[in-house]
Amino acid sequence: MLYYGYFAAFETLWGGQTPGKRAVGLRVISVTGQPITAFDALLRNLLRIVDQMPGIYAVGVLSIFFTARNQRLGDLVAGTVVVQEHSLPEEGLQATPATATRLGAARLTVAEVEVIQTFLTRRADLPESLRRRTAGQLADRLRTRLELPAGSYRDDEALIEVIAGEYRRR
16 A cells, blocks of 8 residues: 555646656646646556566566657556646746736636646647647636636737736736
8 A cells, every 4th residue: 555655646736746657757637637636646656567477577568658748557447647847938938027016816716727737738749729728718707707808918828828927026
């Protein structure tokens, strides 16, 4: 329980990361791009028992080679994938002086900021249609949450970037 619980506990509490994953810039997420749940973390790590057979992770390594998303069996069953974190370029997140403090990013919860960060970090890996749709949904929620007028930014991703930049500077 200690061995498998270590992975499940850290991945649940640290947003899909263990100390090792954090050190090398990896994170476990749902195949839909959302953060994993405690159930996802528990399920993927219980199947580590099968993945490590016959003691050298042969089953897990083989499944990584034969799946499109390089998933081990635990990831396939739990609907998760391990991704490389990408750092965000600061210059892409700078708000213009006119909008630097008036959007109200400080009112966002930590969970809302994590969703923004996750989208901005992984958007380059999304197919264009899914990227636009996800940006639109996220921007609509942010406009509602921050009481922003519709159409006040050139596109949805620009709004998300400005809000992220404002939040970072606060």
